Amino acid sequence: MEYTLVPLCEYAVTVRFASCIDEAVNDIVHQTAVRLQAAQKEGIMEIVPAFSSLTVYYDPLVAGNYADVCAWLRENIRSSGQDACRLTRTIVIPVCYGGEFGPDLADVARFHGMTEDEVAALHSAGRYRVYMIGFSPGFAYLGGLSSRLATPRRTVPRTTVPAGSVGIAGGQTGVYPLATPGGWQLIGRTPLKLFDPHREEPSLLSAGDIVQFQPIGVEEFARLERGT
Template sequence: MNNLFDAKITPLGDSAVLIQLGTEINERTHRLIGALTKHIENHPFPGFIECVPAFTSLTVFYHPLKVHEQMKGSACNSPYEKVKAFMKKSLKEMTAEEETAKRTVEIPVCYGGSFGPDLEEVARINGLTPEEVIEIHTSGEYLVYMIGFAPGFPYLGGMSEKIAAPRRSSPRTSIPAGSVGIAGKQTGVYPLSTPGGWQLIGNTPLDLFRPYQQPPSLLKAGDIVTFVRVTEEEYDRLKEGES
C-alpha cells in the first residue's frame, strides 16, 4: 500500500472500525500503524475507547451512543460513518513525527536443559550446535509487532532463518510461563502457562504479564527486544527479584 488514502476502513460490529494499512507484514506498515495509533490517542474523538494494533491493521473501538450524541447537524447517517470520517481526517493529518519512539527491552534467558528442552532439537534441525543456536538467538534485535494470543504475548519479527524450526508434532499440554520458543521463522515468549507446540530453547525469569500493574504488559507494539544469556544462578536471583 503506497498511499495512506488507500487505507481500507470497514465496520467491525457496531462499536469498532478496522483500518487496513497494508497487506504484508513489514516495518513500514508497522510504523504507519504506530503513527496512526499515536495520532488518534493524542487527538481522541468523543466516544473513543481504545486502539488495538495488529500486523497490518488497526482496530479502533468506540461508544456508539456517545458518537451518536455528536451527530447533530452532521451529514453522517450512523455512528460508524461519523467515526469513519474522523479516521479519514486522522490519516490526512498524521505525520511522520508522530511515529512512536522505539524502546529497547532486554530479556534475560537461561538456555537449554530443563529451561529449554528443545534446544538440541533446534540445533539438529539446522545443522548447528546448541551454542551456535544461542549465539544467533542472542545476537538479534526483535521488533514487537503486536501483543496477542495470550495477555502479554509478543509477536516478534527479525529472527534469523538459520535457527528456524517447525512446531512440535505433539504440542505440550502445559508450557511454563517465561518459556522462550521458536516456531517456524518466529521466536516468542510465553507470558503465562498455556498449551503450545513451539520448540522451547530457554526461559526468562521476567514476568511479561503483570495484571496488577499499569500497563499490565511488559512489552508493547513498537518495542525492540534483545535476549541476553544468563546462568542458572543469575536466573534464580532475577526470579527472586520479580517475586
C-alpha cells in the same frame, strides 16, 4: 500509504494498510495509532495495533455510528507525512537457554545442523521488533528472527507451556507471558514477569518496542527469579 476501513463489529472498525508482515507497514500502523490517540475523540475506547492494521473500538452511544467514526478516521489518518511516533524502548530480556528451560533447543539445533550453543548465540544476537500483542495477555509477536533459526512448530502442541518460556515458530520468536497451551519450539526461559495484572502497566512489552535477549546461567536465573 493507502488504507481501507472495514467494519469488525457494531462497535469496532479496522484500518487495514496491507496484508503482509513488513516493518515499514508496521511503522505506519504505530504512527497512525499515536495520531489517533492524540486526536482524543470522545467515545473511542481502545486502539489496538496489529501487524499491518489497527482496530478502533468505540462506544456507538458516545462516538456515533460507523459512518461517524469512519469520518473521524479519514480526517485524522493521512496516507503520507506520517510524522507522529511513540518513543521506541529497548527491553533487555535475560534468558537461560537449554536444559529444563529449553527442552526443544536440541531439536532446533539438529534441524539446522548447529550446536545448541550456536543456536543460543545466534538467537541472543538478534534485535527483535514487537509487531503486536496478542494470543494471550502480554504475548509479543517478535519479528527479526534470523532465517537460519526459522523452525516449524511442534507437530503436537504442549498442553501447558511454563510462563517465561522463549520459543520459535516459523520465522518468529516470542515469550510466553503466562502458562498456556502452545506449540512453539521452546529454547529457553526468562525469570522476568512479562505480564502482571497488578502493575500499572501490566504488559512489560508494547507494540513497537525493541527486544534483545541476554544469555544467563541457571544461578543467575534463580537469583533474578527471587528478585535479589
